[in-house]
Amino acid sequence: MTGREGVRPGGRSARVQQAVHAAVRALQESGSREMLTIPRIAERAGVTPSTLYRRWGNLAELLADVSLERLRPDETLPDTGTLAGDLQAWGDHYLEEMLSVPGRLALNDIMASTDDARRERCRRYTESVLETLCWRARQRGEWTPEIPRLVDGVIAPMTYRLLYDRAAATPANLARWIAHSLGGPADRGRDPA
Amino acid sequence: MTGREGVRPGGRSARVQQAVHAAVRALQESGSREMLTIPRIAERAGVTPSTLYRRWGNLAELLADVSLERLRPDETLPDTGTLAGDLQAWGDHYLEEMLSVPGRLALNDIMASTDDARRERCRRYTESVLETLCWRARQRGEWTPEIPRLVDGVIAPMTYRLLYDRAAATPANLARWIAHSLGGPADRGRDPA
DNA sequence: CTCATAAAGCAAACTTTTTGCGTTTGTCTC
DNA sequence: GAGACAAACGCAAAAAGTTTGCTTTATGAG
16 A cells, blocks of 8 residues: 555546546636636536535635646756756746746635645745756756755745736846856846846 | 725725724634634624625635735834844744734735735835835945845745745744845855755 | 445535615715 | 715525535455
8 A cells, every 4th residue: 555645546536536637627728717616617527516525625725736736847847058047947937837827827726725735845846946957057067056045046036026026027037036146246237126 | 086095985885894804803813714704704794795795705805905904014113223133123023923823814815815906015015114124224324235136135035935935934044034135145154944 | 255434426404605676875066 | 065976785585605414336455
């Protein structure tokens, strides 16, 4: 019994989860948010609502659960030859995703969840990205900051802007944060943000 | 007609809002979160539920609205004699508040809201604090960074930790962020975070 | 193969949310 | 200030969503 999660991960249970996730995604794409209710999701997934209530508790947690799948750690990370380039490439993609309408909704669903474990997973995802990029950089002989410094200098400002000030969540600002964290203050200058 | 907000801010409307906000706060203090539903809030406020639904739409928005009042810009800010001291004092207080159970719930309510204006107000509140502290510092002849730099260097890391990694939302780390943003790297060294 | 039980189905209570319509009450104009 | 206008509220019925006890299915272990 080395199942990864849940007490009984086999067959039916897994099938239900898949069906429900698929139903959520389908309804998210093809329709207004009004349609996104537990009863409708259940219907679409061919399950009874009570199953969803018992497994996920409420809509917010279910949506957060589904949205978390957008953050796939197995996604292939960019490899541009420099840490700065990798960070910029990954960050550009991340910004684009999180600024899109579905991305924003997903982010909101996750933030609306009260489940600490879910937040934790977001953090770990980001850290794993940084670790991979830094590891590669060191393999190339590049110097890299410690992970927490990169979180402070790049991830935090970016995340803050995504949540509170989307207009400032731009690739240009990302470039500044990266430069400031990696190089010296080779960037000091004007610039709103 | 120089009303500050809403189309009809006078008399009854304002009274209802006050009563509802008061009811929410009362129920928040004296009870489990189960009791915090629109019908109960309405009952306590002496209003019909439909009023709340029409004005706020749903519980999340109402709670976010009430929670925003915790961020009072008119609160007296610390004055320790140095910008670093002021930032630390204000930040310590802010961290303590946001790490408390009611503070966490309030923060969560705000993050769960889909209303952009609400996020904006959070940002403006923080910026106004920074502006006041910096203005005072300059009056004393101190050098200060630009506001966006302080947001990047102090607010963003602090906020990120509050949301994703509470264990690292500590006064000690706050001190490092402040030192790094204000002074040179007089702090470089070990330290998780 | 059989058993124990986690998880799903079902359906009936129960609660919350929506909605139409009538009434109250600020606000603006004259 | 008197009246017109409309925003906001109250009420109550209808609709929708949620909870819950019990039954059925089928996984995983022996």
